[in-house]
Amino acid sequence: AAPEAAHAARGLVSPCAPFGLAANMPKDNMQVENMDEADFMTLGRWLMGNTKDMELTILMAQLGLACKATSRACAKAGIANLFGMAGDQNSSGDDQKKLDVLSNDIFISALVNSGACSVLVSEENEEPIIVPAEKAGRFCVAFDPLDGSSNIDCNVSTGTIFAVYEKTTPGIGTTADILRTGNDIVAAGYCMYGAATELVICFKGSGVERFALDPSLGEFIHTHTNVQFPEGGGKKIYSCNEGNSPNWDLPILDYINWCKENQYAARYVGSMVSDVHRTILYGGIFVYPADKKSPNGKLRVLYEGFPMALICETAGGIASTGMFKGSVQRMLDLVPTNIHERCPVILGSPRDVNMVLERYRS
Ligand code: AHM
Ligand code: MG
Secondary structure, X not given: OHHHHHHHHOOXXXXXXXXXXXXHOOOOXXXXXXXXXXXXXXXXXXXXXXXXXXXXXXXXXXXXXXXXXXXXXXXXXXXXXXXXXXXXXXXXXXXXXXXXXXXXXXXXXXXXXOOOEEEEEEOOOOOOEEOOHHHEEEEEEEEEXXXXXXXXXXXXXXXXXXXXXXXXXXXXXXXXHOOOOHHHEEEEEEEEEOOOEEEEEEEOOOOEEEEEEEOOOOEEEEEEOOOXXXXXXXXXXXXXXXXXXXXXXXXXXXXHHHHHHOOOEEOOOOOHHHHHHHHHHHEOEEEEOXXXXXXXXXXXXXXXXXXXXXXXXXXXXXXXXXXXXXXEEEHHHXXXXXXXXXXXXXXXXXXXXXXXXXXXXX
């Protein structure tokens, strides 16, 4: 009953009760039917039908708008001279690309002007953005506006990743409003800028929902409800940057070797959104573990690890840190102390992640 209670506490209606949709909605990872030329279950319509919370609806709709604008920028990058460097550095000291900067501006503008946010954390900004009182709202959003930097300039899939918290304290937002455990996240999502643009969202206690961008309509259309990992673990696929393997710990090394001896295929895009999306839909495991050179791993807790962990768990998977700071931890239990903190990431189907965890136990 816990998920339902959390769901109800968020004001979410499960599944799709208003507007008489409940009876028609497919269940369990099914493709939505009746997507004919007369009836469009757009993101906006889906949000209105599934939440009684107008501020949350506005926030999610603004995130959808920013994803569409980023998708458009990626699609026209070649002809609009948007590939290449911007000449600045981001929070990690990485050189920023023009598309990094543009997508960051798009998300900040959409979120600040939504009237629904108090604190924003972006991978591209060293400091949190505190929304002025006259535009402030109930939510805090951590996001990576364009993840997969190494793929931006060669037209390989990139993505946006975001996590939404609800503010619990009165007054102007502070960093403490967003430096919270992953268990406090109320919604998470990612958008993949691939062969098609796809938005995947998840409200805590509810299901994982897929929307595809119809470019001619300029709208996200609901395509799949309650997405789940394939039964039994799905395809045998491992996904990691194996170039780092000389620095991995033994359990990870041993597990990946086991995969190779057991007819697993290697698939690695190098964009977390694409690698996680494939892992959820096809099955298998995605790992970006800690290693000797990077004991905290590479990926960021607030806007990479946490949102993907919530989506992965909601889809029936497992998201762990592997061995991290002396213990193997469920990723959502981490409590970040810095907005750009990193953590190792091991996520995927229970069949595969449990095999890694067993190796840590023995
Ligand atoms: P970024 O935020 O600089 O783009 O880095 C995050 C990306 C992830 O999308 C991906 O999983 C990982 O970095 C790939 O790293 P590597 O190039 O080391 O394999
Ligand atoms: Mg990133």
